[in-house]
Amino acid sequence: MHKSLYITIIIALLCHAVCAQTQIGQRTLHFKDEKRNRPLITEVWYPTMDTLKKSDMAFSPFVRANSVRDGKLPTVKLPLIILSHGTGGSRLSLEWLADSLVKSGFIVAAVDHWGNTFDNKIGIEFAKPWERPQDISFVLTSLLNEHDFKAIIDPTKVGAAGFSFGGFTVIALAGGKFDFMTLRNYYKTVGHKELEIPEFPNVAKFLDDSTLLAGAKNYPPLQDKRIKAFFSISPALGPGFVSGKQVKDISGPVYIVGSQSDSIAPVKTNALHYHELIKGSQYYINPGKTGHYVMLQEAIDEVKKQAPIYFTDDSSVNRHQVHIKVDSLATNFFTKYLK
16 A cells, blocks of 8 residues: 555544544633733633533533533644634634534634623724734644643644634734724724624724824734634625735635625625635625624523524524534535645
């Protein structure tokens, strides 16, 4: 048997062994970027051979797969996908996607973007796009240096996925360079409705903040060449990109998902706009009355009643089926480019 074919078969068998592990392990890590004074709580999911304990099946306000808290780590190196949540969300917002990726043999890490989460809202942090890509890069470095995870993450096979503000974050990590002043002008004029977000209704008042404007002139390069594949879901901040020159440095594969009835990040000025600018990018649009928040975790009925804008969809939309579709797109995409 040819040596390269033999190696391919061995790798395939190892992947099959990992994928056959049906349980999802979960750990919470606490990192801090001291240079920027940003605590970055990170959730990590991974395949595990451990079985579920009674304590792992606790009540949740969301519809989710049970995971083994602090379960045993896998024994082989696996690809890593890092997730970036939407504005005012949390590291658990895309757990449905994390679960699907883990079942396909990936390690998944999701970070809480400090100051831009549902339980830690700092207004000006909602208006600073350059912080989020730096969060992801810092957490990637931290994971690759962390005692347990550095042994099981393949550093040559790293991908990123994000939703909304996180969708933009992914494109910035890929090499997209946004023009903040153009974006600011758009929000202050014809695009003011796109900044009227329910997560922080008066975020527009920070657009004239002197520290924000100073930061917009001095942020570092955001591209992270360690990340090889990029999956952007309902990306926002599209009006900050007006020229193909701003995405000329993107060389890795990009997949963009939009939703036809998205009123928060309208397809025309965001998902479709990015797709038209980024040569070679793949694109899928969820049809009909599918809106922006369909990408959040499914919730139990009581939570739906308390926060309908986030967890209740049009009667023609099945959130679970939308998730299954996006799961399939993301899993196939990352499998193709990272395995």
